[in-house]
Amino acid sequence: MTRLVAATALIAAIALARATLAQDSAADWPARPVLVVSPFTAGSANDIVARLVFDQVGQQLGQAFVIENRPGGGGIVGVASVVRAEPDGYTLLLSSASMSSAVILHHSLPYDELRDLEAIAMLGVQPSVLVAAPGKGFKTVAELVAAAKSRPGELNFASAGIGSASHIAGERFRLAAGLQVQHIPYRGPTEALTDLMTGRIDFYFLPIAPALPLIKQGKVIALAVSTPQRAQLLPEVPTIAEAGYPDAEYLFWGGVSAPARISPMIVATLNREINTALSVPAIREKLQQLGVEPMPMTPDQFGKFFAADVAAMVQLAKDANIAPMD
Numbered sequence: 001m002t003r004l005v006a007a008t009a010l011i012a013a014i015a016l017a018r019a020t021l022a023q024d025s026a027a028d029w030p031a032r033p034v035l036v037v038s039p040f041t042a043g044s045a046n047d048i049v050a051r052l053v054f055d056q057v058g059q060q061l062g063q064a065f066v067i068e069n070r071p072g073g074g075g076i077v078g079v080a081s082v083v084r085a086e087p088d089g090y091t092l093l094l095s096s097a098s099m100s101s102a103v104i105l106h107h108s109l110p111y112d113e114l115r116d117l118e119a120i121a122m123l124g125v126q127p128s129v130l131v132a133a134p135g136k137g138f139k140t141v142a143e144l145v146a147a148a149k150s151r152p153g154e155l156n157f158a159s160a161g162i163g164s165a166s167h168i169a170g171e172r173f174r175l176a177a178g179l180q181v182q183h184i185p186y187r188g189p190t191e192a193l194t195d196l197m198t199g200r201i202d203f204y205f206l207p208i209a210p211a212l213p214l215i216k217q218g219k220v221i222a223l224a225v226s227t228p229q230r231a232q233l234l235p236e237v238p239t240i241a242e243a244g245y246p247d248a249e250y251l252f253w254g255g256v257s258a259p260a261r262i263s264p265m266i267v268a269t270l271n272r273e274i275n276t277a278l279s280v281p282a283i284r285e286k287l288q289q290l291g292v293e294p295m296p297m298t299p300d301q302f303g304k305f306f307a308a309d310v311a312a313m314v315q316l317a318k319d320a321n322i323a324p325m326d
Contacts, residue, residue: 026263029089033064036256038094039078042069045209045290046254049123050094052286056277057270067094074102074163076109083111087259089266093117095257100309101163104317107324114310119303120256120267121274124292127227128169128205128252130240131220135199141223141243144203148179155202156182158192162325165252166192168313169205169226171320173240176248196220207252208233209291226250232288253295253309255302271299 036054038047047069054065070078075098085091099113132138138147148155159167162185174181184201186192189210195201197219208231214220215234224240225231228249240248256274275296277283287294297305316322
């Protein structure tokens with residue numbers, strides 16, 4: 001009995017020591033450079049956003065935040081590497097809406113996004129613009145919907161691939177408006193945009209940054225933006241909800257996550273510093289130029305937002321008959 005009591009006391013002492021050490025480490029965080037894994041290719045919009053924001057966060061905390069690109073498997077490679085990392089605050093993940101889509105594009109993932117990751121902070125959203133070629137004659141969403149309903153199955157919309165933001169936005173719009181239109185997936189946005197401007201494609205949801213010069217040049221017609229509020233770069237263009245289809249809203253978001261079981265103290269520090277960085281005028285201006293609109297949240301708000309987005313994707317896959325690719 002005495003040995004049992006002694007063993008129990010030893011285990012308790014070890015646990016207390018580990019907890020104290022972890023707390024001390026969290027209090028000293030960050031004591032060395034922090035790795036931020038970007039599961040995208042270098043130069044993508046999300047990648048650029050991360051570099052802008054974490055450069056500012058690094059200045060605020062006096063420590064380097066190093067962005068490392070680990071693309072592959074539609075983002076799975078990078079996410080999996082973070083899930084396996086120690087939850088010590090020195091490995092973070094640049095998360096995005098593509099993670100929500102991954103749930104419906106694969107029969108299984110090597111991790112549970114909601115269980116194995118801790119939500120840290122939202123960075124912002126990239127509005128998509130519903131565009132059509134001038135030759136189509138669509139000046140408003142109502143005219144596009146009327147044309148599609150008068151010719152069921154004849155109109156089409158492009159995407160940058162199954163599960164891409166343009167595909168998800170197009171499907172949400174199709175379902176909300178009750179349209180019978182064909183989805184034409186492309187290998188990337190360039191080919192889709194080319195066919196849109198030549199008239200082979202009827203409409204397309206395009207990220208706002210690359211769409212803006214084409215809109216100004218009159219090469220495409222902007223009908224609506226996919227976000228709940230009008231885009232700062234296109235204030236004259238109505239939202240899809242203002243056009244009569246609130247269920248067609250779609251936010252392509254970017255955020256920051258970490259391995260589960262990370263110290264709440266580090267989570268609070270990161271969230272505070274990221275939100276502070278997003279409020280810096282120079283950072284906000286650069287993000288706006290990229291077509292990204294900052295959307296600061298608390299960790300709890302971001303966690304609930306992510307969970308709701310995953311649930312929405314699962315429902316969309318059922319409604320639109322989007323089958324896993326593997």
